[in-house]
Structures are given as C-alpha cells and as structure tokens.
Amino acid sequence: LVQRTADAALRTRAASVIPGGMYGHMNAAGLPEAYPQFMTRGEGSRVWDADGNEYLDFMCGWGPIVLGRKDPVVEAAVRAQLELGDLLDGPSPVMVDLAELLVELVPHADWAMLAKNGTDATTACVSIARASTGRRKVLVATGAYHGAIPWCTPRPGGVLPEDRAHLGYFDYNDVASLEAAVAEAGDDLAGIIVSPVRQELARDQEMATVEFARAIRTVCDRTGAVMILDDVRCGFRLDLGGSWEPLGVQPDLAAWSKAIANGYSLAAITGRDGLRSAASSIYVTGSFWYSAVSMAASMATLTQLRDTDALARMAASGQRLRDGLAAQSAAHGFVTTQTGPVQMPLLRFADDDAGSTLARTWTNEAVKRGVYLHPVHNWFLSAAHTSDDIDLALERTDDAFAELARLARQG
Ligand code: PMP
Structure with a gap:
C-alpha cells in the first residue's frame, strides 16, 4: 500500500544539503515510520505524498488551510492579484x-x-x-x-x-x-x-x-x-x-x-x-x-468565512469525527481522551506511556490507511471536510484501532 521510494530518495538528498535533513515542525524524523516527509500536492480535504499516496488531510498544513486546499474563490483572487503584481514598490x-x-x-x-x-x-x-x-x-x-x-x-x-x-x-x-x-x-x-x-x-x-x-x-x-x-x-x-x-x-x-x-x-x-x-x-x-497576493487571498478567505456557513460546517465535521472516534476506541477496548475544540482535535490514550507509544502506533496505522493525523500535536479540520470524508476516515481509523488492539494482544 505505502511506497516510499521517492520519499526515501528525497530524504537522502536533503540530508546532504539541509541541516539535519529537515528542521522545524514539519520534520518527519521523529514521527512513526509510515509517515512521509515530502508531499507534492493537495486538493480539497486531500494531500498526496511524493510517492503518490493519497491521504485524508487532518493537519491542514498545520492550520493554515481553513477552507480546503485550492479553494476556487481564493485561487481566483490569487491569480487576479498575480496578474497585477505581487510585490510592487509600495503596498497595494x-x-x-x-x-x-x-x-x-x-x-x-x-x-x-x-x-x-x-x-x-x-x-x-x-x-x-x-x-x-x-x-x-x-x-x-x-x-x-x-x-x-x-x-x-x-x-x-x-x-x-x-x-x-x-x-x-x-x-x-x-x-x-x-x-x-x-x-x-x-x-x-x-x-x-x-x-x-x-x-x-x-x-x-x-x-x-x-x-x-x-x-x-x-x-x-x-x-x-x-x-x-x-x-x-x-x-x-x-x-x-x-x-x-x-x-x-x-x-x-x-x-x-x-x-x-x-x-x-x-x-x-x-x-x-x-x-x-x-x-x-x-x-x-x-x-x-507587503506582498499583495497573500492579502488578496486573505480577503477571499475571510469574506467567505464571514458570508458562508463554513465555520459551522467545520464544527459539525469535527463533532462527527469526535463522536465516531469515541465510539470506536471504546468498542476496541481503549480508554481515550479527546480534548480541545472539535475543529482542532487531539486523541490521546489514557494508558499511554511517556513516549506516547499507543498514539504513535495508532496514527502510524492510520497513515498507512491514508488518514494523516498527528500522534502528539493537535489536528486541524477545514471546511472542505464533508461528512463523507469523515465517514471514510472513520472506516480507516476503525481498522487502525483493530490493528492496535491486535498488536497489543501480541504484547
Ligand atoms: N503562536 C501560536 C499559538 C502558534 O500555534 C504558533 C505556530 N504554531 C505561533 C505562535 C508561531 O507562528 P509561526 O509559526 O507562524 O511563526
């Protein structure tokens, strides 16, 4: 399912020209083994890694993506401003x-x-x-x-x-x-x-x-x-x-x-x-x-958030995810906590060790099944997450819980 050829090659090249191979919050070095380091594109509620694997995206670029990737209204505003110029000699x-x-x-x-x-x-x-x-x-x-x-x-x-x-x-x-x-x-x-x-x-x-x-x-x-x-x-x-x-x-x-x-x-x-x-x-x-493109993108983002039900839909998706994960974890015999706003979820295992081994194993299994979560940092939803996306994610997280339970039985 998960190929890592292109990712591995990029990591090798990065190791010789980027300090530590990568740095900062997007450094995948500390993440479980199934996590890709490099991603190539995104659309709506999905992202693709360098090997072409598709993920339901529950990090949203670690927060910035609020309407979904390549939102058509935002992208149109960006293109219009790019035509005029991004960075001029005075603010736009x-x-x-x-x-x-x-x-x-x-x-x-x-x-x-x-x-x-x-x-x-x-x-x-x-x-x-x-x-x-x-x-x-x-x-x-x-x-x-x-x-x-x-x-x-x-x-x-x-x-x-x-x-x-x-x-x-x-x-x-x-x-x-x-x-x-x-x-x-x-x-x-x-x-x-x-x-x-x-x-x-x-x-x-x-x-x-x-x-x-x-x-x-x-x-x-x-x-x-x-x-x-x-x-x-x-x-x-x-x-x-x-x-x-x-x-x-x-x-x-x-x-x-x-x-x-x-x-x-x-x-x-x-x-x-x-x-x-x-x-x-x-x-x-x-x-x-003073780059005008980002400002044009912001106008298109904030006016849509103001004039549509995007925030309410995101909250509803977050609640659906939270309810589904709560039911699944209980059904598989795990005691979990889900805290913070439903749009910025975090699931933790009550019996986890200091190294968050259960969370790391579960999110690793989720990543293998095409659901991109984070073991220890809060996740982010966007308004592009539909109830179908949430239900598909839940099907896959259910499998991840089942696999975690199987691994736990093995000891
Ligand atoms: N404050 C808070 C609460 C944050 O979450 C972050 C970024 N994660 C920052 C400040 C810093 O923002 P940036 O990474 O864009 O400099």
Whole structure:
C-alpha cells in the first residue's frame, strides 16, 4: 500500500544539503515510520505524498488551510492579484481593504498591521506592549508556544538567558499563579500574552475557563498592562471575532496568522485605539510583508468565512469525527481522551506511556490507511471536510484501532 521510494530518495538528498535533513515542525524524523516527509500536492480535504499516496488531510498544513486546499474563490483572487503584481514598490490597495475588513470583523480592533508569520505578530505585540507602557516585564504561560525566536522558542539552542530576562511565568487556567506572577512583576508589568486554548505537545488540550480569561482582563485593567491574545493557531477557525469572544473577554492586542489566508503567508496584529501610537512607533517590517497576493487571498478567505456557513460546517465535521472516534476506541477496548475544540482535535490514550507509544502506533496505522493525523500535536479540520470524508476516515481509523488492539494482544 505505502511506497516510499521517492520519499526515501528525497530524504537522502536533503540530508546532504539541509541541516539535519529537515528542521522545524514539519520534520518527519521523529514521527512513526509510515509517515512521509515530502508531499507534492493537495486538493480539497486531500494531500498526496511524493510517492503518490493519497491521504485524508487532518493537519491542514498545520492550520493554515481553513477552507480546503485550492479553494476556487481564493485561487481566483490569487491569480487576479498575480496578474497585477505581487510585490510592487509600495503596498497595494488590497492592504487597506484587508485592514478595514479586520477592523470590521474583530470587535477589539481599531487598527490592523500585517506581517508574514505568527512569530512576527506575537513579537510585535510584545514590543507594542513595552513601547506603550515603558515597562519591561511580559508574562507567559509555562509551556505555551508563541513562536520560534529567542524570546519564545521551546528549544534552548542559541538562546541566551538575557533573551528572556524580562519574562515571567504563570500556569494556564490557574488564577492564583497568575496573581503571583503579576505581583512579582510589580510596577514593571508591560503585558500578558496568552493563547485562547492550552495546546501543548503530548498533553490533553485545555479550554480556558471564563474565570481565568476574566482574571487576565481584570489584572491588565488594574495594572495598566497590555492584554495580548495569541490567536495564531485558533484564530479564524473558531470565531471570526477572536477565540475568546464566546467567553466575552476581549484583549487589547491580538496576534493572528495560520488560517488568515487559507495557506498563503500572512499574519496580522490587531489592536485598540489606545495602542495605535505605540504600534506606529515601533519599527517592524520585512521584504515580503507587503506582498499583495497573500492579502488578496486573505480577503477571499475571510469574506467567505464571514458570508458562508463554513465555520459551522467545520464544527459539525469535527463533532462527527469526535463522536465516531469515541465510539470506536471504546468498542476496541481503549480508554481515550479527546480534548480541545472539535475543529482542532487531539486523541490521546489514557494508558499511554511517556513516549506516547499507543498514539504513535495508532496514527502510524492510520497513515498507512491514508488518514494523516498527528500522534502528539493537535489536528486541524477545514471546511472542505464533508461528512463523507469523515465517514471514510472513520472506516480507516476503525481498522487502525483493530490493528492496535491486535498488536497489543501480541504484547
Ligand atoms: N503562536 C501560536 C499559538 C502558534 O500555534 C504558533 C505556530 N504554531 C505561533 C505562535 C508561531 O507562528 P509561526 O509559526 O507562524 O511563526
């Protein structure tokens, strides 16, 4: 079923010209053996690897694909902008259109800035908070991911203690630890950055409690610190106005990326009027930050999300998947947890070891059967996942559970 000839050849070539053969979140080296490293194309809810194997895609490019691959409306907008030009000597009018749209969609937003990656956006938010308050300390949740540069990268290589000298830490969903970190920062507290959902590798996801979200808002109001919501991963997948809208808690600044342009490279920072002058005082830019194609893609993505039932359909597919997986795992005698938003699922085995052996074995069997999941990182659905796709995926995951049960009996 699964051929790996082309993939193996590419891995060999990569090993001599790319450090470590691959790097970052798409490095397949740590994944179970059936996972391909290289992929060649995608369409709708499907991706194909370098050997031509087809997969039902439950990673969606690790989040950016929200409408489905090669969405016709987005692709038409991209082609139209490509005809005009992508990177000119000044920003294209679509930049203003998009900033207006973000201000329309996001309740806290009085202005928007555009960048390329989530890390650009979270880092700019931290700088804006410091520039506006004239203070240094920024609080983050222990274990939270906010990007891949020295102030926030999860790996220690190349990072100096000085890079993090003015960070403080609290535990997610723990108001007492938040208060303690705030007290320690004292009158030097510039801001608090938090993600809408606790999403860490090989750990059940945790929805934020209303109490926790409100406590962050209250602390920021009390101290004059800036509340930053890192909506890079969840943004535009759960609620177009921001992922804490259902909790009724609005930040002062938010960082966005991933789903903003259905796979084209774009990030955004939105903020309140009070932070407008601080935002214009910092110097942030990049050679590709003004590329109009991604902005045109974003207009087409966000207007479709606004004007269609795409988000509701994605939630319904996510629920169908969750219900199906829950029934299957129980039928095969496994105790599993499924946590986080249904559009961003994660299944874990209650009895798994520290190395997530059961999850790795099960997802490996799923990959062999053409369902691309991840053993320890949350998955992503898109609006292109139909109920037929979910049912086909479930047929195959049922086989994967059966195989896992068989392997477990063998010991
Ligand atoms: N914040 C969160 C919550 C993220 O999930 C990510 C990316 N996984 C980032 C920030 C960084 O985004 P990027 O990889 O686009 O720089």
